[in-house]
Amino acid sequence: MARQPKPLVRSDIAYSTPDRIVVRGKSLPDEVLGHMNLGDFAFLQLTGKAATPQQSAMFNAIVITLVEHGMTPSAIAARMTYAGAPESLQAAVAAGLCGLGSVFVGSMEGACRMLSETLPYDGQCDDLEKLAVDTVAAWRARGTPIPGLGHPLHKPIDPRTPRLFELAAQNGMSGRYVTLMQLIGAEAERASGKALPINATGAIGAICCEFGFPWRIVRGFGVMARAIGLVGHLLEEGERPMSFELWQRVEDEASAHLRGEA
């Protein structure tokens, strides 16, 4: 082992000694507790860097946006799981998280990926309008919906989007990725003739590009945020359960035709 400069099993996140606990280079008791809020500490844990005040404001807003989305399939799965194993709240949260895949988180991840691949972080571009036109044309040619545009309920606009862009402007993060997303939205509406407002996942995808985040990290924001939301749902389920009622309804309806009742 003497000549092995880097151990094969190695983590740079944290370490402990009898009298110290250090996370990402900061003493947890002395430099973190009482000095950071949870969003800032998440930023530190994930990126290894302390957030600037502007990054703190923006990052907290992004993650908060992802915490609670109503009675989603994820929340229903968590509640159903809790009904069977109330002694394992952690497993009910886990069950709810398992569904945060391509269908729900895919859009946010997709918007961030589309923007960062269209306009690489280390590259330059003079003509964002041309990029937007080309991007929309390419997605339309593939016949897949452009990520980050449109919403089944929130019409004509998604109320989170202008607020997120406003915060981006206030915190110096309304740069070329926000502009590109807006140009793509406008071009998509023009090309399709349909109302396609930028939704919250599109706004967040663009702002994540302003941060310079790799697109793969974005799913992690959704997962950690939703864990908070799901704990809230499970506490409510513990006090006012809906799982057994839902179970009974589904059981009755789903097999009625087999029982000869339908």
Place this chain on the structure above:
Amino acid sequence: MARQPKPLVRSDIAYSTPDRIVVRGKSLPDEVLGHMNLGDFAFLQLTGKAATPQQSAMFNAIVITLVEHGMTPSAIAARMTYAGAPESLQAAVAAGLCGLGSVFVGSMEGACRMLSETLPYDGQCDDLEKLAVDTVAAWRARGTPIPGLGHPLHKPIDPRTPRLFELAAQNGMSGRYVTLMQLIGAEAERASGKALPINATGAIGAICCEFGFPWRIVRGFGVMARAIGLVGHLLEEGERPMSFELWQRVEDEASAHLRGEA
């Protein structure tokens, strides 16, 4: 349904209309984004109430304490899962959360439960010292370790504990539960003749009682905090993996005796 005042399937957490998103009675775009940090929003989501500045400071510190605990079995499980399904980061976080049960989170939950059952929120007590003596005697008679005391690594004190109690004092939450925990710790040391410092889970259990939280909610804090920590571990695992090396080592060692090598 006309006379049904309360629907059987009902949630008070959030609702959406085309132009509004409201969580716990607050407009997400207008009253939350840009106005709250993630810890405050978690407090709102879980309790239904807005945190006071003191509650905000204390609650953020509690949850932050629970985010990152090094290369725990939970972190190893998450990394191992990610190695097999890197396309499903959410499932790797879920796998890591599944292990936050009686062994690791039990201590914090247990401390909160012990204190709140010893000294009910709606009750009174003039003699905390007698309560502490009786409590220690009862746990010792059962032969089970008192939750919240002692730590295998952090000796003679857990460096998080004085800082958490300091923050409690600064924020008006150093009341009878903190005192009771400290009295229990002192009595346990006296009765056992061993050093049994209050660890972070004991401090958090006591402060959660100061908040008036039911003990069952405390596990939820640990789960949502660790979700953040696990995302950090998975991002690192994606960049510098240790899973395959660990797999190889375990596979080789575990079956060496069967292969006739040991």
Place this chain on the structure above:
Amino acid sequence: MARQPKPLVRSDIAYSTPDRIVVRGKSLPDEVLGHMNLGDFAFLQLTGKAATPQQSAMFNAIVITLVEHGMTPSAIAARMTYAGAPESLQAAVAAGLCGLGSVFVGSMEGACRMLSETLPYDGQCDDLEKLAVDTVAAWRARGTPIPGLGHPLHKPIDPRTPRLFELAAQNGMSGRYVTLMQLIGAEAERASGKALPINATGAIGAICCEFGFPWRIVRGFGVMARAIGLVGHLLEEGERPMSFELWQRVEDEASAHLRGEA
């Protein structure tokens, strides 16, 4: 390591060499494939022993009984998860399994535990009737339902129970634990004045005692069986989804009062 007879990380289940794969001492290609059915191999994997023909018949029947129970909360959780992450079928099965806790599997585990603690595997008893009377009295004094008795739907008898007991008799496993369970059922009906037929979990709990299984293993049977059942549900969900319809209904109903509609 020279004097270490047993490695600290050791498993006796399986090993591989370039030309061999051996599980529980049997060559997988030569002694297992084509020679055992899945239930027999599960028995081998879990117990380390090859099932006798009688054990094979009984064990396959027990596990099969646990595979499919209709549109349970577990199945709904799995389907909801699949709706969000169809690329991760494994995570949807995992979500469904997470709910197999105290409420649903508890009864089977509880029956096995009650019987094996009442009548230890290495003990003797001449008076099963007295044991039954004492057991029922003890459970009634605690005010908790006796595990393995009664069923909300299957009345007056659970149709699986006589069949499982018939198979136990045919395979030489209708011994004192089956008798004790039947005596407990009869005494519980007498003492309560209510119809309390032995349900499938009671029958399985008793037969697991005839096998000599430790009660903790019983939950594992339920978990592995349900994994099969859940895969069936997810394949159906992929072809004829119900998740989005359920989601919409729950979302609409749960927050109607918040939107001012109820």
Place this chain on the structure above:
Amino acid sequence: MARQPKPLVRSDIAYSTPDRIVVRGKSLPDEVLGHMNLGDFAFLQLTGKAATPQQSAMFNAIVITLVEHGMTPSAIAARMTYAGAPESLQAAVAAGLCGLGSVFVGSMEGACRMLSETLPYDGQCDDLEKLAVDTVAAWRARGTPIPGLGHPLHKPIDPRTPRLFELAAQNGMSGRYVTLMQLIGAEAERASGKALPINATGAIGAICCEFGFPWRIVRGFGVMARAIGLVGHLLEEGERPMSFELWQRVEDEASAHLRGEA
């Protein structure tokens, strides 16, 4: 709803009445228990059809092959989870299953997909050799490994493959898909100049095509099989734990450089 011939929430898998339990059209007590083994019942649950004796022999062998693969990352994740939450065996199995994604199950799924897309179930082909040459050329042009070929340990052949193909021949399932897989393996060896034996996942992928299974179902076989294997690992972990030892080693090694020890 009167004119709705098919309910929106509908399942054809099972139903219960007070005196009946019917799965896939068969009475569980009368037609299944004592008449089928677990593999046959899994076949019924997943496909809706009773297996012929030949299908039974082959299907049981396929699923058994997937049960136990040693101390895989999946098994390690399950054991680590169990260490933290021994009261939730189901969650530990769930954690282990979460990692059965693209890396480990992908190969089997990929082989089945490659073969069924190359040679559709409803199509004809006179020249399998040409198909094999074209397929290998296409995969090589993409620079991705051909699924189902090669194995890091099992050289020069995977001992499961000849046995699985032997069983396929004995049960009338050694048809054009098995031939195509063998031709692809031979052509890949010729084109690459490397030994690329068909591994177990390639053999299973080909035989699944002989069954006519859609490639998406194949992952489900792996998931349900591994659930059985993981229960075996957890029972062993309960009796002879390795988790805490592994945890300690990883914790020590991973952060040694941060503590200034490396």
